[in-house]
Amino acid sequence: MSQDLTKLSRVLDYQFRDEALLQTALTHSSFGQGHNERLEFLGDSILGWVIADALYQRFPHAREGQLSRLRAGLVKGVTLAEIARELELGSYLRLGQGEMKSGGFRRDSTLADAFEAILGAIFLDSDVTTCQQKILALFASRLDAQTIDDTLKDPKTRLQEYLQSRKQALPNYRILSTSGKDHEQVFHVACDVESISEPFEAEGASRRYAEQAAAQKALDAFDLLRKEKS
Numbered sequence: 001m002s003q004d005l006t007k008l009s010r011v012l013d014y015q016f017r018d019e020a021l022l023q024t025a026l027t028h029s030s031f032g033q034g035h036n037e038r039l040e041f042l043g044d045s046i047l048g049w050v051i052a053d054a055l056y057q058r059f060p061h062a063r064e065g066q067l068s069r070l071r072a073g074l075v076k077g078v079t080l081a082e083i084a085r086e087l088e089l090g091s092y093l094r095l096g097q098g099e100m101k102s103g104g105f106r107r108d109s110t111l112a113d114a115f116e117a118i119l120g121a122i123f124l125d126s127d128v129t130t131c132q133q134k135i136l137a138l139f140a141s142r143l144d145a146q147t148i149d150d151t152l153k154d155p156k157t158r159l160q161e162y163l164q165s166r167k168q169a170l171p172n173y174r175i176l177s178t179s180g181k182d183h184e185q186v187f188h189v190a191c192d193v194e195s196i197s198e199p200f201e202a203e204g205a206s207r208r209y210a211e212q213a214a215a216q217k218a219l220d221a222f223d224l225l226r227k228e229k230s
Contacts, residue, residue, distance in 0.1 A: 089111055
């Protein structure tokens with residue numbers, strides 16, 4: 001195994017028996033054949049199951065919707081990219097020339113995909129129990145930080161409280177368009193937040209659902225800004 005990958009194995013606290021699996025996990029589709037998309041698919045599925053099981057065990061009285069929201073926060077791309085940066089995966093990625101020049105090694109989606117691909121590679125290189133233990137170790141601090149209280153309020157309420165706590169103006173919601181027949185309309189709305197120039201847009205089967213989705217996008221953006229500053 002190369003010196004660089006040996007270092008990554010130490011950071012992961014996992015020694016690959018098949019180095020080719022790790023190399024594939026780190027290969028972006030722009031690099032050519034033998035890229036990580038299949039491993040990413042596998043890792044994404046395994047990650048969802050492991051996190052779902054962990055939350056189910058930790059919160060025996062939580063409702064399905066609460067567990068779903070907790071899981072969504074843990075396995076979303078921003079969180080996975082954050083862990084990938086902690087592992088310094090960007091420095092190990094194999095990217096095509098164009099992707100490298102455009103800063104692909106810093107891109108959230110590329111980092112998140114590589115992280116999921118590594119999980120898939122660990123699963124194939126070992127077994128389901130080993131992979132589960134590795135995922136739980138990588139997510140330990142984040143799992144410990146989860147509380148059911150965070151899921152009790154809807155995104156619009158949480159966004160309003162977030163802005164109020166920082167003495168910012170309340171968000172403004174606008175319907176941009178509606179489409180579809182009366183009984184199956186799709187609402188396209190925008191959420192304007194004073195401190196961010198671009199509106200947060202989302203769609204939903206009702207105005208309420210669309211506004212909730214837009215509010216969640218705003219909350220995710222504030223969360224990302226906070227993490228970038230920390």
